[in-house]
Structure formats: C-alpha cells, structure tokens
Amino acid sequence: MPKQIILAAHFPGVNNTTVWSDPRAGSQIAFDSFVHLARTAERGLFDFFFLAEGLRLREQRGLIHDLDVVGRPDTLTVLSALAAVTEHLGLAGTLNATWHEPFELARQLATLDHLSNGRAAWNVVTSPGAFFGENFRRGGFLDHADRYVRAAEFITTAKALWDTGGGDFRIRTSQFDISGTFPVPRSPQGHPVILQAGDSAGGRDVAAEHADAIFSRHHRIDDAREFYRDIKTRVAGHGRDPDDLKIIPGVSYVLGDSAADAQEKAHHIRRQQVSPQTAILLLEQLWNRDLSGYDPEGPLPSIDPVLDEDDTIIKGRAGMYPDRIGTANEWRALAEQKKLSIRDLIIEVTGRQNFIGTPADVAARLDEYVQTGACDGFILVPHLTPTGLDDFVDQVVPLLQERGVFRTGYTGTTLRQNLGLR
Amino acid sequence: MTLRLAVELDGGSFAAPDWIARIRALDEAELDFVTFADTFGGAGPEAVLLAARLAPLTRHVGLVPVATTTHTEPFHLSTALATLDFVSRGRAGWQVRVSADPGEAALVGRREPLGFGGLFAEAREAVEVVRRLWDSWQDDAIIKDVATGRYIDRDRLHYVEFDGTYFSVKGPSIVPRPPQGQPVVAALAHGPQVWNSLDVDVYFTTPDAAADIVRDLPAEKKIFIDVAVSDNTVDVIEKLEKTGISGVRLTGADVDGDLVAELRRRGLFTPSDATTLRERLGLPQAVNRYEEAAHA
Numbered sequence: 001m002p003k004q005i006i007l008a009a010h011f012p013g014v015n016n017t018t019v020w021s022d023p024r025a026g027s028q029i030a031f032d033s034f035v036h037l038a039r040t041a042e043r044g045l046f047d048f049f050f051l052a053e054g055l056r057l058r059e060q061r062g063l064i065h066d067l068d069v070v071g072r073p074d075t076l077t078v079l080s081a082l083a084a085v086t087e088h089l090g091l092a093g094t095l096n097a098t099w100h101e102p103f104e105l106a107r108q109l110a111t112l113d114h115l116s117n118g119r120a121a122w123n124v125v126t127s128p129g130a131f132f133g134e135n136f137r138r139g140g141f142l143d144h145a146d147r148y149v150r151a152a153e154f155i156t157t158a159k160a161l162w163d164t165g166g167g168d169f170r171i172r173t174s175q176f177d178i179s180g181t182f183p184v185p186r187s188p189q190g191h192p193v194i195l196q197a198g199d200s201a202g203g204r205d206v207a208a209e210h211a212d213a214i215f216s217r218h219h220r221i222d223d224a225r226e227f228y229r230d231i232k233t234r235v236a237g238h239g240r241d242p243d244d245l246k247i248i249p250g251v252s253y254v255l256g257d258s259a260a261d262a263q264e265k266a267h268h269i270r271r272q273q274v275s276p277q278t279a280i281l282l283l284e285q286l287w288n289r290d291l292s293g294y295d296p297e298g299p300l301p302s303i304d305p306v307l308d309e310d311d312t313i314i315k316g317r318a319g320m321y322p323d324r325i326g327t328a329n330e331w332r333a334l335a336e337q338k339k340l341s342i343r344d345l346i347i348e349v350t351g352r353q354n355f356i357g358t359p360a361d362v363a364a365r366l367d368e369y370v371q372t373g374a375c376d377g378f379i380l381v382p383h384l385t386p387t388g389l390d391d392f393v394d395q396v397v398p399l400l401q402e403r404g405v406f407r408t409g410y411t412g413t414t415l416r417q418n419l420g421l422r
Numbered sequence: 423m424t425l426r427l428a429v430e431l432d433g434g435s436f437a438a439p440d441w442i443a444r445i446r447a448l449d450e451a452e453l454d455f456v457t458f459a460d461t462f463g464g465a466g467p468e469a470v471l472l473a474a475r476l477a478p479l480t481r482h483v484g485l486v487p488v489a490t491t492t493h494t495e496p497f498h499l500s501t502a503l504a505t506l507d508f509v510s511r512g513r514a515g516w517q518v519r520v521s522a523d524p525g526e527a528a529l530v531g532r533r534e535p536l537g538f539g540g541l542f543a544e545a546r547e548a549v550e551v552v553r554r555l556w557d558s559w560q561d562d563a564i565i566k567d568v569a570t571g572r573y574i575d576r577d578r579l580h581y582v583e584f585d586g587t588y589f590s591v592k593g594p595s596i597v598p599r600p601p602q603g604q605p606v607v608a609a610l611a612h613g614p615q616v617w618n619s620l621d622v623d624v625y626f627t628t629p630d631a632a633a634d635i636v637r638d639l640p641a642e643k644k645i646f647i648d649v650a651v652s653d654n655t656v657d658v659i660e661k662l663e664k665t666g667i668s669g670v671r672l673t674g675a676d677v678d679g680d681l682v683a684e685l686r687r688r689g690l691f692t693p694s695d696a697t698t699l700r701e702r703l704g705l706p707q708a709v710n711r712y713e714e715a716a717h718a
Contacts, residue, residue: 021568029598031478031509055497057579057596064576064594071559071574071598073508074501080474081509083438103529104462104494111468114436115475134592135497178531183465185436277571 005370005405006213006248006377006419007397008092009041010050012385014058014069016282017252017351019272019383026386028069031081033386038082040386041089044393045407047418048090048121048193049082050215050379051075055099056132058316060281061290065314067278069385076108083116090415092121092195097154098128098147099136102176105154106161109192110184118188118414122158123195123215124206126151131315148202150175155194155210162191189416195248208234212421213246215379219354224249224374246376246419252383253355253362255391266356269383270347279343282350286321286328288313296343300335304328363399370405424692425659426669426703427685428486428646429677432459434466438475441467444676445476448483451682452693454702455484455515457608457626457671462490462521463529470502477510484699486515486608491548492541493521493530497591499548500555507600512698515606516552518622520545542619547586549607549622554582556604557710558594580712603708606699608646614638623705626671629662636666644668644703651675656684663690668703 011034012018019025026033038049053075058065075093082091091112095105105122113120126147130140142150153173160171165186170179196207197215207214208231218227232242254269256262274282276296284291288306290313305324312319321327335345355362369375382388400406412418429448435441448456460469469487477485485506489499499516507514520541521527527535536544560578567575582593608624611617617625617635624644627635632647639645645667649658651674659670672681685691696702 020566020573029508031511035478054596056592057594064574064579066572066574066576069573070579071564071596073597074498074505076471077474077502077505078509080471081477081505083475084478099495100498101493101530101532107463108468108471111436111471115438115467115471117438134590136495136591137589139590176531178529180463180525180529183463184467187436275568275571 002403002405003370003376004407004420005366005400006246007044007046007406008048008050008090008248008377008379009037009046009389010052010250010379010381011037012069012382012388013052014054014072015351016068016273016278017381017383018069018385019269020069021272021275022384024387025384028385029071029073031078034073034078034082035085036386037382037389038086038089040389040393042086044389044397045410046089047377048092048119048415049079049086050092050123051079051094053094053096053125054316055096055127056135056316058314060284060314061292065281065316067275067281076112079120080112080115083112083119088119088410088418090119090121090193090418091116092123092193094123094125094197096132097124097126097151098142099132102154102157102161102171103178103180103182106158106182107184109158110162110187113187113189113192114184118416120187120189121193121195121415123197124151124155124211125197127318146175148198148200148206151198152206152210155206159191162187189414193415193419193421204231204234207231208240208245209238211245212416213248213419216247216249216375219249219251221369221372221374224369225372228373228375243420244422246421248377248379249375250379250381251354252351252381253392254353255357255359255362255395257358259357259361262356262358262361266353267347270352273351273383274343274347276343279346282346283342285314286324286331288324294342297341300332300342300345359395359399363396363403366396367400367403367405425663425667425690426454426644426646426694427682427691428455428457428669428671429453430457430459430648430671430673432466432673436467441472441476442479445480445483447679448677449480451677451679452482453677453682454669454694455486455513455699457517458485458487460488460490461519461523462493462526463523470506473514474506474509477506477513480510480513482693484513484515484606484702485510486517486606486699488517488519490519490521491545492536493526496548496551496589497555500552500595501597503552503605504556504595504597504600507602507605508597512601512700514600514602515608515624515699517626518545518549518607518609518620538615542616544588546620547584547588549620550586551582551584551589551591553604553607554584554711555591555593555595556600557712558582559599560710560713561599561603563598599710602698602700603710604700606703606705611635624668624703629658632662632665632667642706644705646671648673651677651681655681656688656690659685659690660688
C-alpha cells in the first residue's frame with residue numbers, strides 16, 4: 001500500500017495571502033466561518049483543523065498594521081466550540097509557550113481532549129521579547145536564547161502533568177518550580193498531539209525530541225526533501241522511530257480547468273493578495289526602513305536595507321530574511337532582468353502559490369511529494385474565508401482517494417490514531 | 423413581578439454527553455443563564471472551554487463560566503470570554519473568582535499567596551483590563567476599504583494602556599469587540615467587603631445578605647440570591663421575590679422541568695424573548711468607552 005497522505009485545513013490568517021477584498025470573502029471572526037471551514041474539512045476526511053495565533057496585533061512603522069485581515073478568536077475557546085459541530089476532525093491550536101503557564105495550559109488542553117473525544121492538538125510556538133510582553137504580567141522576561149529552553153521544558157512539564165492522570169506532581173526545571181495535584185483524569189489521547197513550527201536549529205531539535213508533527217515552511221521539493229532528511233535523522237538521534245514525527249508543510253494551491261486557466265487564476269489571486277499598498281509594506285519588511293515615498297508601480301529602491309534585527313520595522317511576526325542585503329540584490333537583479341515594478345516583483349517573489357494546476361495535476365504533485373520523501377502530508381492554507389477549501393474537497397480529495405493515498409473514511413477514534421501516531 | 427432565573431452547574435464529569443443532556447434541558451426550559459462552577463485547580467473541566475463546547479448546542483440559555491483572576495493573564499481572560507460571546511452569539515458572561523488557596527499558588531509557583539485585600543484589588547484590576555480590552559475595538563473598526571487597501575481603520579482601535587499595581591497591559595485586544603460589547607460580569611458577594619471592592623453587573627448573594635446588598639448598591643446592579651434546591655424551593659423563592667432582588671440562582675441540584683413549570687404557574691418566572699444575556703437581565707446597551715471619548 002502506498003504511503004497515506006495527511007491533510008489539514010488552516011483557517012485563513014492575518015497575512016496578505018488571505019484575500020479580503022474579494023466579494024466572496026466572509027467574516028474572519030463570525031463563528032459561522034469557523035463552522036463552514038471545519039465542516040468542509042471533515043467532509044473531506046481531513047486529519048485536522050489548524051488555527052494560528054498572535055498575541056499582539058502586528059505593527060509596522062510603529063502603527064497597527066491595517067492592510068491585512070486583523071483580529072481573530074481565542075484559540076482554545078473556538079476549538080472547543082468546534083468540537084460541538086464536528087465529530088472526527090482533529091482540533092489543532094497554536095499556543096505560545098512564553099505567554100502561558102504549564103499547569104493552566106495542560107489543564108485546558110486535557111479538557112479539550114476530553115470534551116472532543118481525543119481530538120486535541122497543540123502547536124507549540126515561542127516568542128520572547130518586550131513587544132508581546134507588554135500584554136502580559138511578566139513583560140519581556142525571556143531572553144531570545146532561552147526561548148527553546150522554555151518551550152522544551154514546557155512540553156516535558158505538560159506531558160508529565162498529563163501522565164499523572166489526576167495525581168500529584170513536583171516539577172523543578174530552569175523555568176518552572178511547581179507542585180500540587182493535576183486534577184484532570186487521563187484524556188482519550190493521553191497526550192494531545194504536539195506540533196512544532198520553529199525552523200531554527202533550536203526549534204528543529206525541540207521538535208525532533210518532543211513533537212508528533214512539524215508544521216514546516218519548506219515547500220520547494222528539493223528544500224522539502226533536505227528538511228525531511230535532516231529532521232528524520234535528528235529524530236532517530238533522539239532514539240525515536242522516524243515515523244513518530246510527521247512533517248507537514250503549510251501550502252497553498254489554485255485549481256483550474258486547464259493548466260493555463262489555473263495559472264491565470266493564480267495570477268489574479270496574487271494581484272488581490274498584493275495591493276499597491278501591500279507591495280510597499282512587504283518591501284519595507286525586507287528593507288527594514290520606511291519606503292512609503294516610493295511608487296509601487298516604479299523601480300526598486302537603490303538604497304540598501306537597514307541591518308538592525310533588534311529593531312525591525314515590523315513587530316509581531318517571525319523573522320523572515322536572514323540575509324537582507326543578499327536578498328535585496330537578488331530582487332533588484334530580477335526586477336531589472338524582467339522589467340518588473342515594485343508591485344510586480346513582490347507578486348513574483350513573495351507567497352506564490354505552491355500547487356497550481358488542474359485537480360489531477362495537483363493531486364499527482366501532492367502524491368509525488370509524499371511518496372518521494374519530501375513530506376508526510378500538507379496543511380492547506382486557503383486564500384478565502386471561509387469557502388477557500390470547498391473546491392479542494394470536491395475536486396482533489398476524490399482523486400487522492402482514487403490513487404489509494406487518502407482515506408475513504410475515518411478509521412481511528414482519536415486524532416493520534418488517524419495520524420498513525422502511537 | 424417576575425424574577426430572572428439562573429442555575430449553577432457543578433460537577434466533575436469530563437464526558438461531553440453528560441453536560442449536553444443537562445444544558446439542553448435547561449435551554450428548553452428557557453432559563454436565563456447557567457453558571458459553571460470552577461476554581462484555578464478545579465477538578466472538573468475548565469469552565470470557559472466547557473461553556474464554549476456547549477454554546478453551539480444551545481439557543482437560549484446564557485453561559486457564565488467561572489474564571490479566576492489570581493494566577494491567570496487578564497489578556498487571555500479577555501480574549502477567551504470575548505470568543506465565548508462570539509460562539510454563543512451574545513450569551514456570554516463571566517463569574518469572577520479569586521484564588522486564596524496556597525495550594526493553587528504552588529501550581530504556578532511564581533509568587534506567594536496574596537491576602538484578602540490583595541486578591542480583590544487584583545481582581546478589580548483584572549475586571550478593568552478585561553473590560554477595556556473588550557472596548558478596544560470600535561464596532562465599526564473593520565472597513566474593508568479597497569481604494570486605500572485598508573482592512574481596518576486603525577484609529578478605531580485603541581491601546582488600553584492599563585498600568586496597575588499587579589500588571590500592565592498595552593492592548594488592543596486581538597479579538598474584535600464581542601457581540602454584546604461587554605459580556606455580563608458577575609461575582610459571588612456574601613459580604614460588603616466583596617461587593618464594595620468589585621464593580622460587576624451581577625452579584626450572587628445569600629438570603630441573609632440580600633437586604634444589605636440591595637440597600638448598598640445602585641439600582642442598576644442585578645442582585646441574585648442563591649437558593650439551594652429543596653422540597654420547598656418555590657415557596658422560598660416566593661418569599662424572596664419581595665426583597666427587591668433581580669433573580670435567583672438555583673444551586674446544589676439539577677433543576678427539572680416541573681420546578682420551572684411551577685415557578686411559571688405562580689408568576690415568579692417568565693422566559694425572556696431577548697436574545698442577548700445583557701438585554702435579558704435588563705442591562706443597558708454597552709457604550710464603548712473609547713468611542714465615547716473620541717466623540718466627546
């Protein structure tokens with residue numbers, strides 16, 4: 001039997017890839033939107049629904065970022081409500097190890113696991129620093145260097161609490177000194193599924209040791225294979241079976257009646273995703289300086305990016321550009337060669353859809369990724385709320401089933417079982 | 423005069439079907455709201471998540487979980503309760519509770535237990551922050567203006583800039599303003615130290631304290647008396663009706679349809695047509711403090 005594909009549905013987030021200007025775009029906050037996407041994913045027999053989180057509104061140039069979707073629900077609360085309107089779908093939430101405490105979060109996740117009959121998952125992220133800290137009791141208490149120390153200790157502490165199954169504990173680590181009784185009896189999954197999204201060496205090691213799945217950013221097939229090999233080697237290095245850690249990149253897709261039709265749709269969506277204002281803003285994120293005086297239909301700046309990673313122009317978003325000067329030079333060269341304006345260049349170099357084609361093309365390429373060691377499945381990121389996944393479920397899922405690489409019915413009773421995890 | 427009717431749900435079951443059966447019976451009886459008992463280290467399901475789990479399965483009954491302020495983050499409380507208001511379409515409330523138990527302080531391990539004064543001073547700050555964050559988005563903040571490329575009008579979002587004794591919170595919220603604007607805030611208040619230190623919409627008190635709290639607090643505050651369900655519950659409620667209270671909260675046992683039918687027959691309870699919990703309790707429409715300031 002060929003390897004089976006894992007599929008998850010990402011609720012469209014607060015990046016410019018979520019198109020709000022389309023007349024079909026619905027509310028980012030009304031519960032109906034969450035119900036629609038979750039039920040669509042469950043109709044498509046997906047493994048899980050996925051929610052991102054950001055604990056402070058993004059800012060650019062010191063002002064609240066206003067060009068993209070802003071505002072989302074509390075992660076755990078909306079997942080718990082979704083447990084009432086779905087039966088099999090896993091419910092994965094991003095929750096920050098820096099701005100939560102282990103006892104409270106472990107109790108909440110165990111509650112969700114009980115109330116959903118074994119469908120809870122936690123995507124562990126960390127974000128040190130004063131920017132987020134201004135919304136919380138401890139402020140910017142955590143050094144950048146300690147963020148994965150805290151994440152790893154948080155995960156092992158949560159697992160230890162879950163393992164008490166309603167018993168006493170005493171835990172002392174560099175970050176935590178806690179004791180008492182964990183009040184929740186063992187939940188259906190024992191441990192809710194742990195996802196991890198960090199890509200640095202520290203993040204990779206935490207994932208390799210502790211996580212059940214990685215939400216990766218590597219979607220070019222060669223990059224993805226290299227990442228896959230690296231992670232699976234690290235997993236084995238921790239004495240685990242490489243199959244015990246699933247690698248699931250976040251990907252976008254566009255379907256068309258023909259390859260040309262799909263390309264045309266993809267370009268149209270890219271223009272919706274990159275408004276003239278957004279083009280300047282995304283350029284500023286690399287240049288790390290105010291470029292509001294530049295014409296989005298004009299040429300790229302000849303001045304160089306500002307190299308100050310402690311004071312970036314955008315706040316509330318993970319770092320994206322390790323080599324600002326090098327990337328700026330590449331972008332300038334590309335713009336010159338193809339005669340691209342700022343907006344055209346941004347459309348070309350940022351956030352291009354990963355899988356563009358007919359349903360048959362897309363099904364074949366997704367399958368190729370999984371069968372050739374680039375990943376174990378995909379977190380699909382639709383560009384429209386809440387109907388963005390409808391066409392995939394109607395048109396691509398049946399083709400994956402025909403290929404024998406995707407389930408025709410839920411077999412496990414818990415998310416952990418559906419993912420093939422122990 | 424008819425009273426508003428609430429029930430306190432307690433119990434340690436982690437099986438959703440147990441709760442669904444209980445809440446559906448109360449929803450069908452068109453009770454005004456239920457409260458979900460909890461503590462920070464509580465032995466049952468976490469109450470906000472339990473309320474959210476039941477919200478899509480009910481249409482009428484208000485959902486008021488206990489959430490504690492002593493070891494929790496006001497920012498998370500605010501966003502969780504706002505979200506409960508979204509998933510229940512305007513039926514959310516919050517029963518504020520403090521944690522005086524040193525055992526619960528050890529579950530977090532960050533500081534020594536606070537005394538009575540500190541606990542309530544901190545709770546007061548938490549309520550203030552939570553309320554400010556609920557108002558930190560104006561209702562008309564989302565503009566979707568294609569011409570300027572803007573999704574929101576950032577001038578309609580507000581930093582709450584709370585700087586208190588126990589914490590400071592910058593804001594704005596990450597969640598838009600909830601359907602009720604301000605979900606209903608409630609607290610248990612058995613004595614004047616509590617009701618004078620916590621400013622909330624609804625107070626739960628004892629039959630003995632009822633006359634005092636009604637006298638001490640302004641008329642717009644809603645006073646509910648906790649009544650343990652017994653053989654003569656209806657008679658007890660009939661006597662309380664004359665004390666000037668807003669309603670009763672039944673505690674200690676599940677309420678059956680017969681009891682509610684008898685209360686209706688005697689004219690002590692009439693289900694409300696109002697869709698939001700605030701309206702049902704006779705609370706005024708919540709004015710957004712920042713919007714008001716902007717227009718002043």
